[in-house]
Amino acid sequence: MTKARPVRKLHPxxxxxxxxxxxxxxxYLSAILEEGDTELLLLALGDIARxxxxxxxxxxxGLGRESLYKALAPGAKPRFDTVLKVAKALGVTFSAQPAQPxx
Numbered sequence: 001m002t003k004a005r006p007v008r009k010l011h012p013x014x015x016x017x018x019x020x021x022x023x024x025x026x027x028y029l030s031a032i033l034e035e036g037d038t039e040l041l042l043l044a045l046g047d048i049a050r051x052x053x054x055x056x057x058x059x060x061x062g063l064g065r066e067s068l069y070k071a072l073a074p075g076a077k078p079r080f081d082t083v084l085k086v087a088k089a090l091g092v093t094f095s096a097q098p099a100q101p102x103x
Contacts, residue, residue: 014047015028015051016048016050016051017051019051019052025048025051025091026092029044039074039075042071042073042074042076042083045083045086045087045090048092049072049089049090054068057090060088061085061089063086071086
């Protein structure tokens with residue numbers, strides 16, 4: 001007879017737990033931007049905001065806390081100026097590079 005293994009509870013993955021410094025944030029956001037997926041970008045900005053503190057990011061971006069949550073929620077369609085305000089509050093910038101042929 002074999003002993004039953006104890007059941008371990010798995011917790012959902014939370015990227016915010018791993019975004020502890022500016023280098024990790026920059027690498028995470030760069031990888032997300034390479035995907036070219038708007039929904040994923042908003043999710044990543046939300047992860048970074050949670051890692052840095054939503055209240056502080058709301059204050060630094062000039063948005064209300066609820067407005068920040070709504071702007072970064074799945075399915076949201078925030079204005080580009082809102083995305084730029086959030087990025088600035090997060091301490092990140094976006095940059096452009098020539099597209100690779102066939103991309």
